[in-house]
Amino acid sequence: MNTKNLIMEVKDFDFTYAGVDDPSLKQINLPIEKNKITAMIGPSGCGKSTLLRAMNRIHDLYPGNKYGGEINLYRENGEKENILNLKKENDLIRLRQDVGMIFQKPTPFPMSIYDNVAYGMKLAGVKNKSELEGRVEKALKDAAIWKETKDRLNSSALGLSGGQQQRLCIARAVALKPDVMLFDEPTSALDPISTGAIEELLAELKKDVSVVIVTHNMQQASRLSDYTAFMYLGDLIEYDTTDTIFMNPNVKLTEDYITGRFG
Amino acid sequence: MGGKLFKNFSFFSATLSFFILIGIFSILFTYAQDSIREFGFDFLGSEIWEADEDDEEIGIFGGYIPVIGTMLSTLIAMVIATPLAMGIAIFLTEIAHKTLVKPVSIAIELLAAIPSIIYGMWGLFYFAPIVQSTFGGQGVGLLTAGIVLAIMIIPFMAAITRDAMNTVPDVLKESAYAMGATKFEVIKDVIMPYSKGGIIGSIILALGRALGETMAVAFLIGSVMAIPSSITDPTTSIPVLLANNFSEAQGLEMSSMYYLALILFVVSFAIISVAKFYFLGKKVK
Ligand SMILES: Nc1ncnc2c1ncn2[C@@H]1O[C@H](COP(=O)(O)OP(=O)(O)O)[C@@H](O)[C@H]1O
Ligand SMILES: [Mg+2]
Numbered sequence: 001m002n003t004k005n006l007i008m009e010v011k012d013f014d015f016t017y018a019g020v021d022d023p024s025l026k027q028i029n030l031p032i033e034k035n036k037i038t039a040m041i042g043p044s045g046c047g048k049s050t051l052l053r054a055m056n057r058i059h060d061l062y063p064g065n066k067y068g069g070e071i072n073l074y075r076e077n078g079e080k081e082n083i084l085n086l087k088k089e090n091d092l093i094r095l096r097q098d099v100g101m102i103f104q105k106p107t108p109f110p111m112s113i114y115d116n117v118a119y120g121m122k123l124a125g126v127k128n129k130s131e132l133e134g135r136v137e138k139a140l141k142d143a144a145i146w147k148e149t150k151d152r153l154n155s156s157a158l159g160l161s162g163g164q165q166q167r168l169c170i171a172r173a174v175a176l177k178p179d180v181m182l183f184d185e186p187t188s189a190l191d192p193i194s195t196g197a198i199e200e201l202l203a204e205l206k207k208d209v210s211v212v213i214v215t216h217n218m219q220q221a222s223r224l225s226d227y228t229a230f231m232y233l234g235d236l237i238e239y240d241t242t243d244t245i246f247m248n249p250n251v252k253l254t255e256d257y258i259t260g261r262f263g
Numbered sequence: 264m265g266g267k268l269f270k271n272f273s274f275f276s277a278t279l280s281f282f283i284l285i286g287i288f289s290i291l292f293t294y295a296q297d298s299i300r301e302f303g304f305d306f307l308g309s310e311i312w313e314a315d316e317d318d319e320e321i322g323i324f325g326g327y328i329p330v331i332g333t334m335l336s337t338l339i340a341m342v343i344a345t346p347l348a349m350g351i352a353i354f355l356t357e358i359a360h361k362t363l364v365k366p367v368s369i370a371i372e373l374l375a376a377i378p379s380i381i382y383g384m385w386g387l388f389y390f391a392p393i394v395q396s397t398f399g400g401q402g403v404g405l406l407t408a409g410i411v412l413a414i415m416i417i418p419f420m421a422a423i424t425r426d427a428m429n430t431v432p433d434v435l436k437e438s439a440y441a442m443g444a445t446k447f448e449v450i451k452d453v454i455m456p457y458s459k460g461g462i463i464g465s466i467i468l469a470l471g472r473a474l475g476e477t478m479a480v481a482f483l484i485g486s487v488m489a490i491p492s493s494i495t496d497p498t499t500s501i502p503v504l505l506a507n508n509f510s511e512a513q514g515l516e517m518s519s520m521y522y523l524a525l526i527l528f529v530v531s532f533a534i535i536s537v538a539k540f541y542f543l544g545k546k547v548k
Contacts, residue, residue: 061440097442097443105432110453110457
């Protein structure tokens with residue numbers, strides 16, 4: 001595969017949770033293409049979230065987990081960096097600004113809509129007020145929530161609906177101009193209309209960022225993604241273009257899962 | 264059926280406690296009448312507390328000293344206790360290793376359960392000499408009382424604050440870390456605002472407790488009717504004055520003590536009401 005188009009690459013990756021003997025992920029190999037949407041599917045407990053949470057090292061908030069192998073992040077200049085080698089807190093902070101994450105439940109911070117979106121930029125040291133205002137507006141527009149919020153930027157983000165809160169969280173992450181955004185079942189707590197809005201948004205977002213999305217919903221994966229990885233019991237069973245995975249998978253297990261024979 | 268019974272019972276208890284409150288207020292108010300009529304609001308500004316030499320039934324009584332003593336000892340306690348209690352709560356929820364959290368939490372809950380007279384005795388025999396050799400003064404006084412009061416309310420405040428901080432969902436903290444926040448920033452920007460209601464509630468409840476504390480302070484404040492001119496000076500407080508003088512007082516002095524009790528009651532009641540209705544009642548969304 002042409003590495004020029006990769007933004008991230010998981011190589012021979014193992015992961016073991018603290019206090020657990022057996023690895024939850026075994027020898028995972030997964031390329032993440034630039035400006036594409038890569039979906040991870042698989043039955044509950046197969047390790048999708050575990051893999052996603054390794055890609056921004058959020059696992060490191062809890063001590064004692066063990067990583068093996070490599071997860072490389074490709075920089076603008078073509079250099080690659082194995083993010084598993086990062087040790088200093090500052091390096092992890094930089095990583096998390098480059099690799100954003102959206103969770104299953106919307107997680108607005110207990111502050112105003114404006115402050116939610118400006119938060120990451122302020123942490124990153126952006127102080128100029130007009131720059132902040134400009135980027136907040138742009139992020140809210142990019143996340144398709146500007147119209148609903150422009151007249152109430154100073155009111156609490158907790159007053160938004162669930163779907164709006166989730167788009168706010170996306171805006172908050174987008175504002176940092178990340179290279180990659182990781183979504184862990186971002187619509188599974190939302191109603192169909194909000195889900196539709198988020199899916200449209202993701203399709204727009206991939207112009208600017210590379211997207212990795214974990215989803216339970218097979219239709220969502222097939223509608224939305226360019227590539228799909230099927231995982232099962234801590235193994236990556238098959239990775240290919242979404243069309244191939246859904247129309248013509250190579251592995252019997254993938255086919256069984258796609259056709260709903262288990263899961 | 265059971266639900267209805269329970270509902271009736273709760274209604275009954277709620278009404279009963281309301282009537283008890285009204286009852287206490289009316290009794291204090293009635294017995295304080297003579298003093299209120301005699302001294303009015305000037306009571307609060309007058310520092311003389313003297314029965315007439317010839318007639319024990321009358322005299323001049325002013326509440327300035329015990330009111331000031333109560334306020335200052337409580338203030339000292341709050342200034343010391345608040346940051347320490349916050350620190351303990353943050354340590355327990357965000358910093359301490361798992362194996363440490365349990366024993367420290369248990370220790371804190373045990374400390375909160377110690378009767379206040381024990382704090383008073385410990386304070387008098389062990390702590391007062393330390394305060395004396397460090398800050399001067401006579402050992403007993405405002406500072407000693409304030410510090411021991413602080414030690415008494417810290418566990419209580421820390422426990423409530425910790426409980427409030429424990430309600431912050433992990434995923435909310437994770438999303439702040441995922442934006443590149445440091446631990447300090449997560450504590451400041453997410454955990455503190457999210458648990459604000461509980462934190463302020465714990466401060467106000469602790470304040471109410473410090474205001475009304477009698478036994479520990481009685482051992483430590485010096486129990487003299489004197490305006491403190493320095494922080495280590497002995498003085499007195501409302502509950503201490505009441506406890507010390509109640510058995511002998513009569514006439515106007517007795518009525519003035521009811522006046523003081525009424526003041527303490529109203530202030531504590533106001534504080535607790537603010538805590539309950541404003542901070543604790545407001546849902547933390
Ligand atoms: N904090 C943890 N400690 C130990 N094991 C965990 C932890 N979180 C998840 N696991 C285990 O790791 C496996 C993968 O979980 P997860 O990545 O959450 O699956 P998925 O997201 O695909 O549903 C499961 O077997 C789960 O029980
Ligand atoms: Mg999951």
